[in-house]
Amino acid sequence: MNDLLQISGPTWGEPDTAAADRIEAALGADAIERRVEHRGELTLDLPLDRYIEVCTYLRDQEGYDLLSDVTVVDYLGYAGEVAGYWGGDGRDINRDSHSGKRAIPEPAGPKRFGVSATFAKVMTVTDGNHRRLRVRVWVEDGESVPSLVPVYPSADFHEREAFDMLGIDFAGHPNLRRILMPEDWGGHPQRKDYPIGGEPVQFSDEV
Protein backbone atom coordinates (compact mmCIF):
# COMPACT_ATOMS: atom_id res chain seq x y z
CA MET A 1 0.00 0.00 0.00
CA ASN A 2 2.82 2.35 0.84
CA ASP A 3 3.99 2.84 -2.70
CA LEU A 4 0.55 4.28 -3.39
CA LEU A 5 0.88 6.95 -0.74
CA GLN A 6 3.00 10.02 -0.33
CA ILE A 7 3.28 13.07 1.88
CA SER A 8 2.12 15.78 -0.40
CA GLY A 9 2.63 19.14 1.22
CA PRO A 10 4.81 21.90 -0.16
CA THR A 11 8.13 21.74 1.66
CA TRP A 12 10.13 24.47 3.28
CA GLY A 13 13.40 22.78 2.57
CA GLU A 14 15.44 21.76 5.58
CA PRO A 15 14.65 23.84 8.69
CA ASP A 16 17.19 26.63 8.60
CA THR A 17 18.64 26.10 12.07
CA ALA A 18 22.03 27.14 10.75
CA ALA A 19 20.69 30.63 10.09
CA ALA A 20 19.35 30.78 13.64
CA ASP A 21 22.75 29.76 14.95
CA ARG A 22 24.44 32.45 12.88
CA ILE A 23 21.99 35.07 14.15
CA GLU A 24 22.86 34.12 17.71
CA ALA A 25 26.56 34.24 16.91
CA ALA A 26 26.36 37.63 15.21
CA LEU A 27 23.76 39.45 17.25
CA GLY A 28 24.10 37.80 20.63
CA ALA A 29 22.34 34.88 22.23
CA ASP A 30 19.49 37.08 23.43
CA ALA A 31 18.46 37.95 19.86
CA ILE A 32 16.32 34.81 19.73
CA GLU A 33 14.03 34.00 22.62
CA ARG A 34 12.78 30.65 21.50
CA ARG A 35 12.81 28.32 18.53
CA VAL A 36 9.64 26.49 17.61
CA GLU A 37 9.68 23.74 15.04
CA HIS A 38 6.47 22.22 13.78
CA ARG A 39 6.06 20.06 10.67
CA GLY A 40 9.45 21.11 9.41
CA GLU A 41 8.76 24.81 9.74
CA LEU A 42 11.11 26.79 11.94
CA THR A 43 9.74 29.78 13.81
CA LEU A 44 12.02 32.12 15.74
CA ASP A 45 10.44 34.07 18.56
CA LEU A 46 12.24 37.40 18.87
CA PRO A 47 12.28 40.08 21.54
CA LEU A 48 10.31 43.06 20.33
CA ASP A 49 13.30 45.42 20.37
CA ARG A 50 15.47 43.10 18.25
CA TYR A 51 12.80 42.46 15.58
CA ILE A 52 14.00 44.91 12.92
CA GLU A 53 17.65 44.13 13.62
CA VAL A 54 17.16 40.42 13.05
CA CYS A 55 15.02 40.95 9.93
CA THR A 56 17.66 43.25 8.46
CA TYR A 57 20.28 40.61 9.19
CA LEU A 58 18.14 37.98 7.48
CA ARG A 59 17.80 40.15 4.40
CA ASP A 60 21.39 41.30 4.13
CA GLN A 61 23.41 38.37 5.41
CA GLU A 62 21.20 35.31 5.05
CA GLY A 63 19.69 36.10 1.67
CA TYR A 64 16.03 35.99 2.59
CA ASP A 65 14.97 38.39 -0.12
CA LEU A 66 11.24 37.72 -0.32
CA LEU A 67 8.84 38.59 2.45
CA SER A 68 6.06 36.25 1.58
CA ASP A 69 3.60 36.94 4.35
CA VAL A 70 2.85 38.84 7.53
CA THR A 71 0.33 37.12 9.76
CA VAL A 72 -1.11 38.35 13.02
CA VAL A 73 -2.88 35.84 15.22
CA ASP A 74 -5.13 36.75 18.13
CA TYR A 75 -4.61 34.11 20.81
CA LEU A 76 -7.29 35.44 23.14
CA GLY A 77 -8.77 32.40 24.85
CA TYR A 78 -6.54 30.00 22.91
CA ALA A 79 -5.66 27.72 25.77
CA GLY A 80 -8.93 28.28 27.57
CA GLU A 81 -11.71 25.87 28.39
CA VAL A 82 -14.02 26.45 25.44
CA ALA A 83 -11.75 28.61 23.39
CA GLY A 84 -14.14 30.10 20.96
CA TYR A 85 -16.09 26.98 20.13
CA TRP A 86 -19.66 27.36 19.05
CA GLY A 87 -19.23 31.07 18.92
CA GLY A 88 -17.42 31.25 22.23
CA ASP A 89 -20.60 31.76 24.17
CA GLY A 90 -19.34 29.88 27.19
CA ARG A 91 -21.08 26.57 26.64
CA ASP A 92 -18.80 23.74 27.60
CA ILE A 93 -19.91 21.13 25.12
CA ASN A 94 -18.47 17.85 26.43
CA ARG A 95 -14.81 18.52 25.93
CA ASP A 96 -13.81 14.89 25.66
CA SER A 97 -15.61 14.39 22.38
CA HIS A 98 -14.51 15.38 18.91
CA SER A 99 -16.33 18.64 18.89
CA GLY A 100 -14.61 20.04 21.92
CA LYS A 101 -10.89 19.95 22.07
CA ARG A 102 -9.69 16.64 23.35
CA ALA A 103 -6.61 18.28 24.77
CA ILE A 104 -6.27 21.90 25.76
CA PRO A 105 -3.26 23.19 23.83
CA GLU A 106 -0.21 24.68 25.44
CA PRO A 107 -0.33 28.48 25.50
CA ALA A 108 1.20 29.59 22.22
CA GLY A 109 3.11 32.56 23.55
CA PRO A 110 3.50 35.02 26.38
CA LYS A 111 1.18 37.71 25.05
CA ARG A 112 -2.11 38.05 23.25
CA PHE A 113 -1.02 38.72 19.66
CA GLY A 114 1.60 36.88 17.68
CA VAL A 115 2.93 38.90 14.76
CA SER A 116 4.84 36.66 12.41
CA ALA A 117 6.63 37.26 9.14
CA THR A 118 7.52 34.47 6.74
CA PHE A 119 10.58 34.91 4.54
CA ALA A 120 11.73 32.97 1.53
CA LYS A 121 14.89 32.83 -0.52
CA VAL A 122 14.33 33.38 -4.21
CA MET A 123 17.19 34.97 -6.12
CA THR A 124 19.95 34.34 -3.62
CA VAL A 125 19.71 30.58 -3.76
CA THR A 126 22.94 28.86 -4.71
CA ASP A 127 22.31 25.28 -3.58
CA GLY A 128 18.89 24.87 -5.17
CA ASN A 129 17.19 25.01 -1.80
CA HIS A 130 14.58 27.73 -1.50
CA ARG A 131 14.40 27.77 2.27
CA ARG A 132 11.80 29.53 4.31
CA LEU A 133 11.93 30.93 7.79
CA ARG A 134 9.40 32.56 10.07
CA VAL A 135 10.09 35.12 12.78
CA ARG A 136 7.56 36.16 15.34
CA VAL A 137 7.16 38.79 18.04
CA TRP A 138 4.55 38.93 20.76
CA VAL A 139 2.56 42.00 21.75
CA GLU A 140 -0.30 42.90 24.02
CA ASP A 141 -3.27 44.96 22.88
CA GLY A 142 -2.12 48.55 22.41
CA GLU A 143 1.57 47.79 22.13
CA SER A 144 3.11 48.77 18.84
CA VAL A 145 5.36 46.71 16.61
CA PRO A 146 8.10 48.34 14.54
CA SER A 147 7.11 48.35 10.90
CA LEU A 148 8.94 46.13 8.41
CA VAL A 149 8.34 48.52 5.51
CA PRO A 150 11.82 50.14 5.58
CA VAL A 151 13.40 46.68 5.38
CA TYR A 152 10.90 44.86 3.19
CA PRO A 153 8.72 47.31 1.22
CA SER A 154 6.24 44.57 0.40
CA ALA A 155 5.14 44.57 4.04
CA ASP A 156 3.07 47.66 3.22
CA PHE A 157 -0.29 46.10 2.37
CA HIS A 158 0.21 43.19 4.76
CA GLU A 159 0.68 45.52 7.71
CA ARG A 160 -2.18 47.75 6.67
CA GLU A 161 -4.37 44.68 6.59
CA ALA A 162 -3.14 43.55 10.00
CA PHE A 163 -3.90 47.00 11.37
CA ASP A 164 -7.33 46.95 9.78
CA MET A 165 -8.29 43.45 10.81
CA LEU A 166 -6.62 43.10 14.19
CA GLY A 167 -5.78 46.60 15.30
CA ILE A 168 -2.03 46.14 15.57
CA ASP A 169 -0.17 49.44 15.50
CA PHE A 170 2.93 49.31 13.30
CA ALA A 171 5.21 52.12 14.39
CA GLY A 172 6.94 53.80 11.49
CA HIS A 173 4.56 52.58 8.80
CA PRO A 174 4.21 55.48 6.35
CA ASN A 175 0.56 54.98 5.48
CA LEU A 176 -1.16 53.04 8.23
CA ARG A 177 -4.84 53.26 7.44
CA ARG A 178 -7.63 50.79 6.83
CA ILE A 179 -7.36 48.84 3.62
CA LEU A 180 -10.26 46.40 3.43
CA MET A 181 -12.91 47.80 5.76
CA PRO A 182 -14.46 51.25 5.29
CA GLU A 183 -12.46 54.13 6.74
CA ASP A 184 -15.04 54.83 9.45
CA TRP A 185 -15.50 51.25 10.56
CA GLY A 186 -15.49 50.60 14.28
CA GLY A 187 -13.47 47.76 15.73
CA HIS A 188 -11.20 45.20 14.20
CA PRO A 189 -13.14 42.25 12.79
CA GLN A 190 -10.59 39.48 13.07
CA ARG A 191 -10.16 39.85 16.80
CA LYS A 192 -11.54 36.96 18.75
CA ASP A 193 -13.73 39.24 20.87
CA TYR A 194 -15.35 40.80 17.81
CA PRO A 195 -18.88 39.40 17.52
CA ILE A 196 -20.00 37.33 14.57
CA GLY A 197 -23.36 38.55 13.44
CA GLY A 198 -25.18 41.27 15.26
CA GLU A 199 -23.29 44.13 13.71
CA PRO A 200 -25.44 46.89 12.20
CA VAL A 201 -26.33 46.38 8.57
CA GLN A 202 -24.64 48.99 6.45
CA PHE A 203 -26.58 51.45 4.31
CA SER A 204 -29.84 50.54 6.04
CA ASP A 205 -30.34 53.88 7.84
CA GLU A 206 -33.70 55.54 7.61
CA VAL A 207 -33.93 57.65 4.53
Added chain:
Amino acid sequence: MAATEEPRVWPQMDVLQPTPSELWPSSDNPDLLEINIGPNHPSTHGVLRVVTTLDGEVVVGLKCEVGYVHTGIEKNIEQKTYWKAIPYVPRMDYLSFFSGETAFCMATEKALELEVPRRAEWIRVLFQELARVHSHLVFLGTGSVDLGGIALLFYCFRARDEVLDLFEMACGARMHPRYCQVGGVAEDLPKGFDRRCREVIAFMRDQFDQYDELIGANPIWLQRTKGIGILTPEFAIKMGMTGPNLRASGVPYDLRSANGGYGAYRELGYTPVVEQGGDVHARFRVRIEEMRASIDLIEQVLDGLPEGPTITDDRKVALPPRHELHTSMESLIHHFKLVTEGFEVPAGEVYAPIESARGEFGFHLIADGGAKPWRVRLRSPSLVLLQSFAKLCEGVYLADLIAILASIDPVLGDVDR
Protein backbone atom coordinates in the same frame (compact mmCIF):
# COMPACT_ATOMS: atom_id res chain seq x y z
CA MET B 1 19.93 33.38 -30.48
CA ALA B 2 23.53 34.49 -30.29
CA ALA B 3 25.90 32.10 -28.60
CA THR B 4 27.28 34.74 -26.27
CA GLU B 5 24.41 36.83 -25.09
CA GLU B 6 25.09 40.13 -23.42
CA PRO B 7 23.71 40.21 -19.89
CA ARG B 8 20.71 42.43 -19.89
CA VAL B 9 21.07 45.81 -18.22
CA TRP B 10 17.95 46.66 -16.28
CA PRO B 11 16.96 50.24 -15.55
CA GLN B 12 17.26 51.34 -11.97
CA MET B 13 14.01 51.07 -10.05
CA ASP B 14 13.76 52.59 -6.61
CA VAL B 15 11.02 51.87 -4.18
CA LEU B 16 8.54 54.73 -4.07
CA GLN B 17 8.84 57.19 -1.23
CA PRO B 18 7.32 57.72 1.24
CA THR B 19 4.96 54.80 0.67
CA PRO B 20 6.12 51.86 -1.44
CA SER B 21 2.73 51.16 -2.97
CA GLU B 22 1.33 54.62 -3.64
CA LEU B 23 2.57 57.31 -5.97
CA TRP B 24 2.09 60.76 -4.57
CA PRO B 25 2.30 63.72 -6.97
CA SER B 26 5.47 65.67 -6.33
CA SER B 27 4.11 69.11 -7.18
CA ASP B 28 0.98 70.96 -6.16
CA ASN B 29 0.39 72.24 -9.67
CA PRO B 30 -3.28 73.34 -9.78
CA ASP B 31 -3.63 71.97 -13.30
CA LEU B 32 -3.22 68.40 -12.11
CA LEU B 33 -6.36 66.43 -12.63
CA GLU B 34 -7.48 63.75 -10.23
CA ILE B 35 -9.72 61.09 -11.70
CA ASN B 36 -11.20 57.90 -10.37
CA ILE B 37 -10.87 54.78 -12.46
CA GLY B 38 -13.37 52.39 -11.04
CA PRO B 39 -14.61 50.98 -8.72
CA ASN B 40 -16.91 49.87 -11.49
CA HIS B 41 -14.89 49.98 -14.64
CA PRO B 42 -14.50 47.18 -17.16
CA SER B 43 -10.73 47.38 -17.24
CA THR B 44 -10.27 47.04 -13.49
CA HIS B 45 -11.29 43.36 -13.69
CA GLY B 46 -13.44 43.51 -10.63
CA VAL B 47 -14.08 46.30 -8.19
CA LEU B 48 -10.85 48.20 -7.85
CA ARG B 49 -10.72 51.95 -7.45
CA VAL B 50 -7.61 53.54 -8.86
CA VAL B 51 -7.28 57.17 -7.81
CA THR B 52 -5.11 58.63 -10.53
CA THR B 53 -3.56 62.08 -10.71
CA LEU B 54 -2.88 63.20 -14.25
CA ASP B 55 -0.62 65.86 -15.62
CA GLY B 56 -2.08 66.16 -19.09
CA GLU B 57 -2.20 62.53 -20.07
CA VAL B 58 0.70 61.38 -17.92
CA VAL B 59 0.19 59.60 -14.62
CA VAL B 60 1.91 61.45 -11.78
CA GLY B 61 -0.01 60.10 -8.85
CA LEU B 62 -1.75 56.83 -8.15
CA LYS B 63 -3.22 54.92 -5.29
CA CYS B 64 -5.30 51.77 -5.22
CA GLU B 65 -8.35 51.54 -3.01
CA VAL B 66 -9.39 47.96 -2.44
CA GLY B 67 -11.83 46.20 -0.16
CA TYR B 68 -15.04 46.54 -2.14
CA VAL B 69 -15.59 42.80 -2.28
CA HIS B 70 -14.24 41.99 1.16
CA THR B 71 -16.39 39.17 2.50
CA GLY B 72 -14.47 38.12 5.57
CA ILE B 73 -13.48 34.69 4.32
CA GLU B 74 -10.70 34.36 6.90
CA LYS B 75 -13.12 35.06 9.73
CA ASN B 76 -15.73 32.75 8.25
CA ILE B 77 -13.34 29.84 7.99
CA GLU B 78 -12.61 30.15 11.70
CA GLN B 79 -16.24 29.25 12.34
CA LYS B 80 -16.28 26.16 10.14
CA THR B 81 -14.91 22.68 10.63
CA TYR B 82 -12.03 21.96 8.32
CA TRP B 83 -13.84 20.12 5.64
CA LYS B 84 -16.75 22.54 5.61
CA ALA B 85 -14.31 25.40 5.02
CA ILE B 86 -13.16 24.08 1.66
CA PRO B 87 -15.94 25.70 -0.45
CA TYR B 88 -14.99 29.17 0.80
CA VAL B 89 -11.53 29.13 -0.64
CA PRO B 90 -12.12 28.86 -4.40
CA ARG B 91 -14.44 31.83 -4.19
CA MET B 92 -11.51 34.14 -3.54
CA ASP B 93 -9.46 33.60 -6.63
CA TYR B 94 -12.39 32.69 -8.80
CA LEU B 95 -10.29 32.30 -11.93
CA SER B 96 -7.82 29.72 -10.69
CA PHE B 97 -10.32 28.25 -8.27
CA PHE B 98 -8.85 24.80 -7.99
CA SER B 99 -5.52 26.12 -6.68
CA GLY B 100 -7.25 27.56 -3.63
CA GLU B 101 -8.93 24.30 -2.76
CA THR B 102 -5.71 22.41 -3.18
CA ALA B 103 -3.76 24.86 -1.04
CA PHE B 104 -6.23 24.53 1.80
CA CYS B 105 -6.29 20.76 1.62
CA MET B 106 -2.51 20.55 1.45
CA ALA B 107 -2.13 22.84 4.45
CA THR B 108 -4.55 20.69 6.43
CA GLU B 109 -2.80 17.52 5.33
CA LYS B 110 0.52 18.99 6.35
CA ALA B 111 -0.86 19.82 9.80
CA LEU B 112 -2.32 16.32 10.08
CA GLU B 113 0.76 14.63 8.57
CA LEU B 114 -1.66 12.79 6.37
CA GLU B 115 -0.56 10.69 3.43
CA VAL B 116 -2.39 11.12 0.18
CA PRO B 117 -2.79 8.45 -2.52
CA ARG B 118 -0.59 8.98 -5.55
CA ARG B 119 -3.48 8.87 -7.95
CA ALA B 120 -5.18 11.70 -6.05
CA GLU B 121 -2.03 13.81 -6.30
CA TRP B 122 -1.85 13.27 -10.02
CA ILE B 123 -5.50 14.16 -10.46
CA ARG B 124 -4.92 17.30 -8.41
CA VAL B 125 -2.13 18.31 -10.75
CA LEU B 126 -4.38 17.69 -13.72
CA PHE B 127 -7.05 20.02 -12.38
CA GLN B 128 -4.64 22.60 -11.05
CA GLU B 129 -3.22 22.89 -14.54
CA LEU B 130 -6.68 23.05 -16.08
CA ALA B 131 -7.55 25.86 -13.67
CA ARG B 132 -4.34 27.63 -14.60
CA VAL B 133 -5.19 27.37 -18.28
CA HIS B 134 -8.65 28.68 -17.47
CA SER B 135 -7.25 31.64 -15.57
CA HIS B 136 -4.71 32.52 -18.23
CA LEU B 137 -7.37 32.28 -20.95
CA VAL B 138 -9.56 34.79 -19.14
CA PHE B 139 -6.50 36.96 -18.57
CA LEU B 140 -5.61 36.88 -22.25
CA GLY B 141 -9.15 37.56 -23.41
CA THR B 142 -9.96 40.41 -21.07
CA GLY B 143 -6.44 41.77 -21.36
CA SER B 144 -6.75 42.03 -25.09
CA VAL B 145 -10.10 43.78 -24.75
CA ASP B 146 -8.40 46.36 -22.54
CA LEU B 147 -5.96 46.97 -25.36
CA GLY B 148 -8.75 47.27 -27.93
CA GLY B 149 -8.64 43.79 -29.45
CA ILE B 150 -12.13 42.37 -29.14
CA ALA B 151 -11.62 39.27 -31.26
CA LEU B 152 -9.35 37.42 -28.88
CA LEU B 153 -11.94 37.57 -26.11
CA PHE B 154 -14.31 35.33 -28.02
CA TYR B 155 -11.60 32.84 -28.91
CA CYS B 156 -10.44 32.68 -25.31
CA PHE B 157 -13.87 32.36 -23.79
CA ARG B 158 -14.74 29.58 -26.17
CA ALA B 159 -11.61 27.70 -25.15
CA ARG B 160 -12.32 28.47 -21.51
CA ASP B 161 -15.67 26.77 -21.84
CA GLU B 162 -13.96 23.58 -22.93
CA VAL B 163 -11.96 23.65 -19.70
CA LEU B 164 -15.06 24.25 -17.63
CA ASP B 165 -16.76 21.34 -19.38
CA LEU B 166 -13.99 19.09 -18.14
CA PHE B 167 -14.58 20.30 -14.59
CA GLU B 168 -18.28 19.68 -15.02
CA MET B 169 -17.61 16.20 -16.29
CA ALA B 170 -15.45 15.27 -13.30
CA CYS B 171 -17.37 16.87 -10.47
CA GLY B 172 -20.62 18.34 -11.65
CA ALA B 173 -19.77 21.97 -11.09
CA ARG B 174 -18.21 24.22 -13.69
CA MET B 175 -16.60 26.66 -11.30
CA HIS B 176 -15.88 26.27 -7.59
CA PRO B 177 -16.03 22.50 -7.84
CA ARG B 178 -15.06 21.51 -4.28
CA TYR B 179 -13.47 18.52 -5.86
CA CYS B 180 -10.37 18.54 -3.72
CA GLN B 181 -10.81 16.93 -0.32
CA VAL B 182 -8.58 16.65 2.67
CA GLY B 183 -6.86 13.36 1.96
CA GLY B 184 -7.39 13.19 -1.78
CA VAL B 185 -10.06 14.10 -4.27
CA ALA B 186 -13.79 13.57 -3.96
CA GLU B 187 -14.25 11.05 -6.74
CA ASP B 188 -12.33 9.22 -9.38
CA LEU B 189 -12.30 10.52 -12.92
CA PRO B 190 -15.44 9.50 -14.82
CA LYS B 191 -15.50 7.17 -17.79
CA GLY B 192 -14.61 8.89 -21.01
CA PHE B 193 -12.73 11.69 -19.29
CA ASP B 194 -9.43 10.66 -20.75
CA ARG B 195 -10.73 10.75 -24.32
CA ARG B 196 -12.49 14.08 -23.85
CA CYS B 197 -9.47 15.60 -22.18
CA ARG B 198 -7.21 14.56 -25.03
CA GLU B 199 -9.60 16.17 -27.48
CA VAL B 200 -9.42 19.39 -25.49
CA ILE B 201 -5.63 19.18 -25.45
CA ALA B 202 -5.50 18.94 -29.24
CA PHE B 203 -8.01 21.78 -29.54
CA MET B 204 -6.02 23.97 -27.15
CA ARG B 205 -2.73 23.46 -28.94
CA ASP B 206 -4.35 24.60 -32.13
CA GLN B 207 -5.89 27.58 -30.34
CA PHE B 208 -2.62 28.73 -28.82
CA ASP B 209 -1.02 28.82 -32.25
CA GLN B 210 -3.90 30.97 -33.43
CA TYR B 211 -3.45 33.37 -30.50
CA ASP B 212 0.19 33.66 -31.39
CA GLU B 213 -0.75 34.62 -34.91
CA LEU B 214 -3.46 36.99 -33.74
CA ILE B 215 -1.29 39.04 -31.42
CA GLY B 216 2.26 37.91 -31.97
CA ALA B 217 2.73 39.72 -35.27
CA ASN B 218 0.20 42.48 -34.83
CA PRO B 219 2.09 45.79 -35.00
CA ILE B 220 -0.54 47.67 -33.00
CA TRP B 221 -0.39 45.05 -30.28
CA LEU B 222 3.38 45.15 -30.19
CA GLN B 223 3.43 48.95 -30.00
CA ARG B 224 0.99 48.92 -27.13
CA THR B 225 2.88 46.31 -25.13
CA LYS B 226 6.62 46.38 -25.89
CA GLY B 227 8.72 48.38 -23.48
CA ILE B 228 5.70 49.39 -21.39
CA GLY B 229 5.71 48.92 -17.64
CA ILE B 230 9.13 47.36 -17.28
CA LEU B 231 9.53 45.49 -14.03
CA THR B 232 13.05 44.68 -12.93
CA PRO B 233 13.65 41.42 -11.06
CA GLU B 234 15.14 43.12 -8.01
CA PHE B 235 12.18 45.44 -7.68
CA ALA B 236 9.73 42.60 -8.19
CA ILE B 237 11.29 40.62 -5.37
CA LYS B 238 11.41 43.67 -3.13
CA MET B 239 7.70 44.17 -3.64
CA GLY B 240 6.97 40.52 -3.02
CA MET B 241 5.90 39.65 -6.54
CA THR B 242 5.75 35.99 -7.49
CA GLY B 243 4.31 33.91 -10.26
CA PRO B 244 4.16 34.69 -13.98
CA ASN B 245 4.91 38.38 -13.42
CA LEU B 246 8.19 37.53 -11.76
CA ARG B 247 9.03 34.96 -14.39
CA ALA B 248 8.37 37.52 -17.11
CA SER B 249 11.28 39.44 -15.61
CA GLY B 250 13.62 36.51 -16.03
CA VAL B 251 13.54 34.92 -12.57
CA PRO B 252 12.94 31.17 -12.89
CA TYR B 253 11.14 30.88 -9.56
CA ASP B 254 8.17 28.60 -9.64
CA LEU B 255 6.89 26.70 -6.63
CA ARG B 256 6.12 23.78 -8.90
CA SER B 257 9.83 23.23 -9.31
CA ALA B 258 11.41 25.06 -6.35
CA ASN B 259 12.57 22.60 -3.68
CA GLY B 260 11.56 19.84 -6.06
CA GLY B 261 7.94 20.99 -6.21
CA TYR B 262 4.99 19.71 -4.27
CA GLY B 263 2.55 16.86 -4.71
CA ALA B 264 2.84 15.06 -8.01
CA TYR B 265 4.98 17.84 -9.51
CA ARG B 266 7.82 16.10 -7.69
CA GLU B 267 7.40 13.09 -9.92
CA LEU B 268 6.39 14.88 -13.09
CA GLY B 269 9.23 17.36 -13.13
CA TYR B 270 8.61 20.85 -14.40
CA THR B 271 10.83 23.53 -15.84
CA PRO B 272 9.60 27.08 -15.26
CA VAL B 273 8.69 29.18 -18.26
CA VAL B 274 10.77 32.35 -18.30
CA GLU B 275 10.66 35.49 -20.42
CA GLN B 276 13.32 38.16 -20.33
CA GLY B 277 11.58 41.39 -21.25
CA GLY B 278 9.87 42.30 -17.99
CA ASP B 279 7.39 44.48 -19.88
CA VAL B 280 3.70 44.07 -20.65
CA HIS B 281 4.55 42.06 -23.74
CA ALA B 282 6.67 39.61 -21.77
CA ARG B 283 3.91 39.19 -19.21
CA PHE B 284 1.49 38.25 -21.97
CA ARG B 285 4.06 35.98 -23.62
CA VAL B 286 4.93 34.15 -20.41
CA ARG B 287 1.30 33.26 -19.83
CA ILE B 288 0.75 31.95 -23.34
CA GLU B 289 3.87 29.81 -23.02
CA GLU B 290 2.77 28.71 -19.57
CA MET B 291 -0.54 27.53 -20.99
CA ARG B 292 1.41 25.41 -23.47
CA ALA B 293 3.49 24.00 -20.61
CA SER B 294 0.32 23.31 -18.63
CA ILE B 295 -1.20 21.44 -21.53
CA ASP B 296 1.97 19.37 -21.79
CA LEU B 297 1.73 18.61 -18.09
CA ILE B 298 -1.90 17.57 -18.46
CA GLU B 299 -0.97 15.19 -21.25
CA GLN B 300 1.87 13.84 -19.12
CA VAL B 301 -0.60 13.19 -16.30
CA LEU B 302 -3.07 11.44 -18.58
CA ASP B 303 -0.30 9.24 -19.96
CA GLY B 304 1.10 8.22 -16.60
CA LEU B 305 -1.87 8.34 -14.25
CA PRO B 306 -1.18 5.69 -11.59
CA GLU B 307 -3.85 3.24 -10.51
CA GLY B 308 -5.13 3.11 -6.97
CA PRO B 309 -7.47 4.83 -4.57
CA THR B 310 -8.25 8.52 -4.96
CA ILE B 311 -8.73 9.35 -1.30
CA THR B 312 -7.04 8.26 1.87
CA ASP B 313 -8.56 5.31 3.70
CA ASP B 314 -8.19 7.09 7.04
CA ARG B 315 -11.83 7.08 8.08
CA LYS B 316 -11.23 9.73 10.73
CA VAL B 317 -10.54 12.25 8.00
CA ALA B 318 -12.24 11.16 4.79
CA LEU B 319 -15.83 10.12 4.31
CA PRO B 320 -16.35 6.37 3.75
CA PRO B 321 -17.53 5.31 0.29
CA ARG B 322 -21.26 5.67 -0.15
CA HIS B 323 -22.00 1.99 -0.66
CA GLU B 324 -20.44 1.06 2.67
CA LEU B 325 -23.05 3.06 4.54
CA HIS B 326 -25.69 0.49 3.70
CA THR B 327 -23.78 -2.47 5.04
CA SER B 328 -21.35 -1.29 7.69
CA MET B 329 -22.32 0.18 11.05
CA GLU B 330 -18.81 1.47 11.56
CA SER B 331 -18.86 3.39 8.31
CA LEU B 332 -22.16 4.93 9.28
CA ILE B 333 -20.69 6.11 12.57
CA HIS B 334 -17.63 7.53 10.87
CA HIS B 335 -19.80 9.32 8.35
CA PHE B 336 -22.00 10.77 11.08
CA LYS B 337 -19.09 11.91 13.22
CA LEU B 338 -17.32 13.51 10.30
CA VAL B 339 -20.36 15.37 9.07
CA THR B 340 -21.47 16.60 12.47
CA GLU B 341 -18.16 17.18 14.21
CA GLY B 342 -15.38 17.06 11.70
CA PHE B 343 -11.88 15.94 12.56
CA GLU B 344 -9.32 17.39 14.90
CA VAL B 345 -6.05 18.83 13.77
CA PRO B 346 -3.10 18.86 16.18
CA ALA B 347 -2.17 22.27 17.57
CA GLY B 348 0.52 24.17 15.73
CA GLU B 349 0.96 26.36 12.71
CA VAL B 350 1.79 25.44 9.14
CA TYR B 351 2.26 27.54 6.04
CA ALA B 352 1.71 25.74 2.76
CA PRO B 353 2.49 27.78 -0.34
CA ILE B 354 1.51 26.51 -3.77
CA GLU B 355 1.77 28.03 -7.22
CA SER B 356 -1.57 29.37 -8.34
CA ALA B 357 -2.08 31.10 -11.66
CA ARG B 358 -0.89 34.42 -10.24
CA GLY B 359 1.88 33.35 -7.93
CA GLU B 360 2.46 32.08 -4.46
CA PHE B 361 -0.85 31.21 -2.89
CA GLY B 362 -0.09 30.45 0.70
CA PHE B 363 -2.27 29.05 3.40
CA HIS B 364 -1.16 29.91 6.89
CA LEU B 365 -3.12 27.64 9.16
CA ILE B 366 -3.03 27.93 12.93
CA ALA B 367 -4.67 24.94 14.56
CA ASP B 368 -5.49 24.67 18.25
CA GLY B 369 -6.20 20.96 18.41
CA GLY B 370 -9.90 21.28 17.78
CA ALA B 371 -12.16 20.63 14.84
CA LYS B 372 -12.09 24.20 13.59
CA PRO B 373 -9.04 26.23 12.62
CA TRP B 374 -8.02 28.79 15.21
CA ARG B 375 -6.99 31.19 12.50
CA VAL B 376 -6.31 30.99 8.82
CA ARG B 377 -4.40 33.57 6.90
CA LEU B 378 -4.68 33.50 3.14
CA ARG B 379 -1.60 34.86 1.48
CA SER B 380 -3.21 35.88 -1.75
CA PRO B 381 -0.89 36.71 -4.62
CA SER B 382 -3.12 39.45 -6.06
CA LEU B 383 -2.92 41.72 -3.02
CA VAL B 384 0.85 41.65 -3.28
CA LEU B 385 0.81 42.19 -7.04
CA LEU B 386 -1.13 45.41 -6.64
CA GLN B 387 1.61 46.88 -4.47
CA SER B 388 3.97 47.40 -7.37
CA PHE B 389 1.27 48.79 -9.63
CA ALA B 390 1.87 52.41 -8.62
CA LYS B 391 5.58 52.28 -9.36
CA LEU B 392 5.00 50.66 -12.75
CA CYS B 393 2.62 53.46 -13.70
CA GLU B 394 4.97 56.28 -12.78
CA GLY B 395 5.13 58.62 -15.76
CA VAL B 396 3.21 56.47 -18.24
CA TYR B 397 0.23 57.50 -20.33
CA LEU B 398 -3.22 56.78 -19.02
CA ALA B 399 -3.86 54.24 -21.78
CA ASP B 400 -0.71 52.37 -20.76
CA LEU B 401 -1.92 52.28 -17.17
CA ILE B 402 -4.79 50.13 -18.40
CA ALA B 403 -2.36 47.86 -20.24
CA ILE B 404 -0.15 47.52 -17.17
CA LEU B 405 -3.08 46.71 -14.90
CA ALA B 406 -4.25 44.07 -17.35
CA SER B 407 -0.78 42.58 -17.56
CA ILE B 408 -0.21 42.12 -13.83
CA ASP B 409 -3.53 40.30 -13.66
CA PRO B 410 -4.96 40.85 -10.19
CA VAL B 411 -8.24 39.22 -9.25
CA LEU B 412 -10.15 41.44 -6.91
CA GLY B 413 -11.87 38.60 -5.11
CA ASP B 414 -8.39 37.41 -4.26
CA VAL B 415 -7.26 40.88 -3.18
CA ASP B 416 -10.14 41.50 -0.81
CA ARG B 417 -11.02 37.99 0.34
